Amino acid sequence: MSRQRIAIIGAGPSGIAALRAFESAQRAGAKIPEIVTYEKQDDWGGQWNYDWRSGTDRYGEPVHSSMYRNLWSNGPKEALEFAEYTFDQHFGRPISSYPPREVLWDYIDGRVRRSKVKNKVQFSTAVRWVDYDRDQDTFTVTVENLRSGKTTSSEFDRVIVASGHFSFPNVPDFEGIETFPGSVRHAHDFRGAEALDGKRVLLIGASYSAEDIGVQAHKMGAASVTMSYRTSPMGYDWPDGIEELPLLDRFEGQTVHFSNGETREFDAVILCTGYLHKYPFLPAELALQSPNNIYPAGLYRGVVWQKNPRLYYLGAQDQWFTFNMFDAQAWYVRDLILGRAALPAAEQRAAHMRTWRNRFQELDGDADDVRFQGDYIRDLIEATDYPMFDIDEVVQIFLDWKEDKVKNILTYRDKNHRSVMTGTMATTHHTPWLEELDDSLERYLSTPAAAAAPTDSDQATETVVISEEISVNGVDGHARVNVR
Numbered sequence: 001m002s003r004q005r006i007a008i009i010g011a012g013p014s015g016i017a018a019l020r021a022f023e024s025a026q027r028a029g030a031k032i033p034e035i036v037t038y039e040k041q042d043d044w045g046g047q048w049n050y051d052w053r054s055g056t057d058r059y060g061e062p063v064h065s066s067m068y069r070n071l072w073s074n075g076p077k078e079a080l081e082f083a084e085y086t087f088d089q090h091f092g093r094p095i096s097s098y099p100p101r102e103v104l105w106d107y108i109d110g111r112v113r114r115s116k117v118k119n120k121v122q123f124s125t126a127v128r129w130v131d132y133d134r135d136q137d138t139f140t141v142t143v144e145n146l147r148s149g150k151t152t153s154s155e156f157d158r159v160i161v162a163s164g165h166f167s168f169p170n171v172p173d174f175e176g177i178e179t180f181p182g183s184v185r186h187a188h189d190f191r192g193a194e195a196l197d198g199k200r201v202l203l204i205g206a207s208y209s210a211e212d213i214g215v216q217a218h219k220m221g222a223a224s225v226t227m228s229y230r231t232s233p234m235g236y237d238w239p240d241g242i243e244e245l246p247l248l249d250r251f252e253g254q255t256v257h258f259s260n261g262e263t264r265e266f267d268a269v270i271l272c273t274g275y276l277h278k279y280p281f282l283p284a285e286l287a288l289q290s291p292n293n294i295y296p297a298g299l300y301r302g303v304v305w306q307k308n309p310r311l312y313y314l315g316a317q318d319q320w321f322t323f324n325m326f327d328a329q330a331w332y333v334r335d336l337i338l339g340r341a342a343l344p345a346a347e348q349r350a351a352h353m354r355t356w357r358n359r360f361q362e363l364d365g366d367a368d369d370v371r372f373q374g375d376y377i378r379d380l381i382e383a384t385d386y387p388m389f390d391i392d393e394v395v396q397i398f399l400d401w402k403e404d405k406v407k408n409i410l411t412y413r414d415k416n417h418r419s420v421m422t423g424t425m426a427t428t429h430h431t432p433w434l435e436e437l438d439d440s441l442e443r444y445l446s447t448p449a450a451a452a453a454p455t456d457s458d459q460a461t462e463t464v465v466i467s468e469e470i471s472v473n474g475v476d477g478h479a480r481v482n483v484r
Helices: 013-027 087-091 101-112 208-219 323-338 346-361 366-381 391-407 448-452
Strands: 005-009 034-038 125-133 138-145 151-156 158-161 183-186 200-204 224-229 242-246 248-252 255-258 263-265 268-271 311-313
Touching: 005 013, 005 138, 005 151, 013 034, 013 101, 013 323, 034 125, 087 101, 138 158, 200 208, 200 263, 208 224, 208 242, 323 366, 346 366, 366 391
Parallel strands: 005 034, 005 158, 158 311, 183 268, 200 224, 200 268, 224 242
Antiparallel strands: 125 138, 138 151, 248 255, 255 263
């Protein structure tokens, strides 16, 4: 029997999880398929691979990442930690619970930095189309090398879609918005809050993107921040200068009319209106079409495309858990492909999906949502050899995080949590988040107090402490623990 060929589309955290899953099996002595991963960016990391560009990239392709320069994790790192590669293992010391983007990218990259899985990735390569041949039971994947412009096609036995679903912005229309003289952009194109200094800012939306960009704008000196909600306000104890108003009714130049009759004038508008499940490289019979939710219809155990169980999706859910959920999904998909796990018949898969979808339909609020996703991850891990971790404790970390935000939306990032993987308590970052304007890896891992009072020439420069095991480098809605 010939060796299977597997295509992975995307080398963000989900695609890397798939590569790592197969690598783990291979290290244990298993024979794995031939794997080819296509990544349209020049490096891996997906959303966490920051690009200053917006709109189109250097090749004229739509920019994938929604990451902005001064983003810090807006959920505890202890909730996303890999079970088989901890923050302690990577950094060699405790770090704070809410690191900035570059630190998280270094962690993602570090897990696979010294492996050979990067050899399985074709970078700067965009997938143009995927065809499925029913007679041959194979996929033909057509790609373009963006550097050379060359287009090629290859056959694969199975396809893993790991391209994420937070890259195609949902851009609604508003009456009169064409008359607004200031800047208008979607959160996908937002690259930093420094330019909002002194500006009156309107954020349309009431979820994690609006929340985080709003407090970033406040931190960077915006004159005022107004968030317009459609259904209900976030309801935090906002500081002076931040407010929530109901959905806007119309624009008249700089003046915005809201549905409660109030008006405000603005200099900048940011649409925090979510993202579309969009897979332009897939025909309709293979493409997931779903609102952003934690249990999309059509995916058995959240990963297997019911209409064609040789096609898989990773990270297609709305996300509370992130990196460790992608791992749980990747390990399960790997075991299906390797024949370690049996795939039930279509009728049994449908019944399983109905059971989970019925439970999903009954969820009422964030606490229910996070517990549901925790149970979903537990169900996947129990079917594989991925290390089980205390999922209930991670759920509690999420609930504590929510409470911390209610207490103070500007200081919750200064709180510490304990790792469920190692028991290590996070340290307090040397500078409160509201005062920290440098989000670089070097600054984050430094000890600036030592530089402030040098005792000899050796202490005259800021010290950077990094584990000897790592090197310093230079990520599927909105943002929770990752950018969304």
